[in-house]
Amino acid sequence: xxxxxIPAQVPSPSDDSEQLRKAFQGWGTNEGLIISIxxxxxxxxxxxxxxxxxxxxxxxxxxxxxxxxxSDFEKVVLLWTLDPAERDAFLANQATRTSGNLxxxxxxxxxxxxDLLKAKQAxxxxxxxxxxxxxxxxxxxxxxxxLVPLVGILRYEGDEVNMTLGKSEAKVLHEKIAEKAYNDEDxxxxxxxxxxxxxxxxxxxxNNDFGNDIDKDLETGxxxxxxxxxxxxxxxxxxPEKYFEELLRLALxxxxxxxxxxxxxxxxxxxxxxxxxxxxxxxRNSVPLDRAIDNDTSGDYQKILVALLGRDE
Amino acid sequence: xxxxxIPAQVPSPSDDSEQLRKAFQGWGTNEGLIISIxxxxxxxxxxxxxxxxxxxxxxxxxxxxxxxxxSDFEKVVLLWTLDPAERDAFLANQATRTSGNLxxxxxxxxxxxxDLLKAKQAxxxxxxxxxxxxxxxxxxxxxxxxLVPLVGILRYEGDEVNMTLGKSEAKVLHEKIAEKAYNDEDxxxxxxxxxxxxxxxxxxxxNNDFGNDIDKDLETGxxxxxxxxxxxxxxxxxxPEKYFEELLRLALxxxxxxxxxxxxxxxxxxxxxxxxxxxxxxxRNSVPLDRAIDNDTSGDYQKILVALLGRDE
Numbered sequence: 009x010x011x012x013x014i015p016a017q018v019p020s021p022s023d024d025s026e027q028l029r030k031a032f033q034g035w036g037t038n039e040g041l042i043i044s045i046x047x048x049x050x051x052x053x054x055x056x057x058x059x060x061x062x063x064x065x066x067x068x069x070x071x072x073x074x075x076x077x078x079s080d081f082e083k084v085v086l087l088w089t090l091d092p093a094e095r096d097a098f099l100a101n102q103a104t105r106t107s108g109n110l111x112x113x114x115x116x117x118x119x120x121x122x123d124l125l126k127a128k129q130a131x132x133x134x135x136x137x138x139x140x141x142x143x144x145x146x147x148x149x150x151x152x153x154x155l156v157p158l159v160g161i162l163r164y165e166g167d168e169v170n171m172t173l174g175k176s177e178a179k180v181l182h183e184k185i186a187e188k189a190y191n192d193e194d195x196x197x198x199x200x201x202x203x204x205x206x207x208x209x210x211x212x213x214x215n216n217d218f219g220n221d222i223d224k225d226l227e228t229g230x231x232x233x234x235x236x237x238x239x240x241x242x243x244x245x246x247x248p249e250k251y252f253e254e255l256l257r258l259a260l261x262x263x264x265x266x267x268x269x270x271x272x273x274x275x276x277x278x279x280x281x282x283x284x285x286x287x288x289x290x291x292r293n294s295v296p297l298d299r300a301i302d303n304d305t306s307g308d309y310q311k312i313l314v315a316l317l318g319r320d321e
Numbered sequence: 322x323x324x325x326x327i328p329a330q331v332p333s334p335s336d337d338s339e340q341l342r343k344a345f346q347g348w349g350t351n352e353g354l355i356i357s358i359x360x361x362x363x364x365x366x367x368x369x370x371x372x373x374x375x376x377x378x379x380x381x382x383x384x385x386x387x388x389x390x391x392s393d394f395e396k397v398v399l400l401w402t403l404d405p406a407e408r409d410a411f412l413a414n415q416a417t418r419t420s421g422n423l424x425x426x427x428x429x430x431x432x433x434x435x436d437l438l439k440a441k442q443a444x445x446x447x448x449x450x451x452x453x454x455x456x457x458x459x460x461x462x463x464x465x466x467x468l469v470p471l472v473g474i475l476r477y478e479g480d481e482v483n484m485t486l487g488k489s490e491a492k493v494l495h496e497k498i499a500e501k502a503y504n505d506e507d508x509x510x511x512x513x514x515x516x517x518x519x520x521x522x523x524x525x526x527x528n529n530d531f532g533n534d535i536d537k538d539l540e541t542g543x544x545x546x547x548x549x550x551x552x553x554x555x556x557x558x559x560x561p562e563k564y565f566e567e568l569l570r571l572a573l574x575x576x577x578x579x580x581x582x583x584x585x586x587x588x589x590x591x592x593x594x595x596x597x598x599x600x601x602x603x604x605r606n607s608v609p610l611d612r613a614i615d616n617d618t619s620g621d622y623q624k625i626l627v628a629l630l631g632r633d634e
Binding site: 129144149156157206 | 438441442445449450451453454457458461462465466469470473474475476477478479481506510513514515516519
């Protein structure tokens with residue numbers, strides 16, 4: 009469930025656009041006003057505000073936000089204001105240029121087929137090339153063999169499950185993992201091509217027939233990046249809330265918060281499942297997610313994060 | 322250019338639907354009437370006829386055609402009547418079940434990104450799984466490594482070309498081919514991920530800098546299936562008319578015509594570029610394509626093929 013809260017009476021896009029313009033004027037910027045508007049509008053509403061703003065003022069709202077804001081607060085406002093497909097395209101492109109392979113795996117595994125497709129189309133439109141060619145160009149070896157199909161393939165999204173196939177492919181996965189053949193091509197094929205429902209059935213068979221969760225069997229303690237990506241992909245495909253809970257836990261537990269991860273999870277999930285992720289977080293950490301964020305962040309950055317989490321101030 | 326000819330005055334879908342119903346009634350089937358209607362309607366018009374037929378008679382036109390017709394004529398009518406995306410999904414599925422890897426490569430390389438995407442979505446709808454998972458499951462080794470990204474990746478379709486990249490990737494391709502490393506992962510990456518415009522620029526550099534067409538350098542005389550698929554993909558991506566010309570040449574030159582290939586090329590290209598393919602054919606074989614088809618086929622099968630080629634009888 010989404011965490012985003014939208015008021016019962018939403019002002020018109022031109023009212024919102026004028027208020028934002030006002031927030032930029034005079035000495036200093038009115039960050040509170042920006043949060044009170046943008047952090048309470050859904051993607052369709054934000055899009056209309058951007059369009060109205062561009063028509064009225066002949067300027068891109070994102071460019072003006074970029075000029076007015078700074079540091080972590082700027083990053084979260086810009087990411088949030090983007091359309092989800094444009095945002096994913098932007099994050100993925102940044103990741104290809106900074107070896108952010110785990111972020112590529114996250115986007116590819118936790119989005120629906122349609123959302124991933126839209127992100128790839130937004131990537132074409134913005135970068136004049138495909139996400140796949142950039143991922144393939146900036147990776148090699150096993151990581152490329154895993155990541156390119158993970159990003160490329162249009163997974164079937166129906167609920168139909170073939171239990172016989174699930175049982176036989178669970179056996180394949182178990183054999184390969186027992187042999188430490190983590191880069192086996194059938195293992196990669198199963199993870200990258202099967203529907204989420206089918207993969208889930210397979211991993212249930214794995215658990216039932218071999219006594220361990222696959223994630224546990226892949227936990228080798230090694231720092232191998234390929235294995236990290238493989239685990240992230242499997243978790244993202246089958247238990248996205250747990251995947252994001254873990255990401256937040258690590259981002260907030262660190263000496264020095266990982267603001268990039270925190271910003272990314274909150275902006276990309278607030279309209280999707282951030283409420284569920286917050287429930288998982290509280291269950292696993294015995295502290296509510298918004299309180300953990302309060303402890304680790306401050307100022308306008310903190311305010312917009314908890315607003316996107318749906319907390320009323 | 323498409324070869325399909327549509328009359329200036331197209332009857333209404335309900336008139337067409339009634340005429341088809343009449344063609345099925347009484348003793349024997351009126352094949353000529355079926356050809357005169359279906360072989361002169363585009364995909365949107367055929368779709369409306371199918372819908373009207375189903376509404377009026379409570380039956381699927383395709384099922385009735387299946388009951389009334391037989392052998393090669395039946396196959397061509399059914400394939401042609403299908404919506405292009407459904408037809409590609411059907412052909413691709415058949416190919417996965419019959420090791421038709423060259424047909425998979427043909428569909429993946431000669432369709433536009435959008436048409437390939439629609440075919441994959443039609444595949445989901447009809448077969449309740451993805452084309453990619455079927456291709457991956459039914460292949461292995463080098464063929465899988467080439468075919469899965471070839472099918473999976475949503476290529477960028479713009480005209481933008483990076484000439485520096487083209488030059489450097491041409492060098493990579495030439496080195497790998499000189500070493501006979503045809504399964505090299507960078508070679509596969511370049512062929513499967515780059516836009517058609519970019520790949521074309523790269524292959525022009527290849528030709529200019531190393532003196533040979535890449536297709537020539539890949540012509541090893543060996544019967545290796547991987548190499549055949551690689552050559553088909555490269556040709557299909559960069560010179561689809563030449564790819565289809567060659568396919569028709571081989572289909573018609575054989576002792577015993579290859580009706581499957583002939584039917585596939587005519588039905589899948591009649592609304593796309595069959596006129597250009599026919600020009601290539603005549604240039605290369607010094608005989609018009611329709612005359613070559615006349616020589617090798619007969620009866621209603623011949624009649625519908627030349628009708629789809631746009632020849633007036």
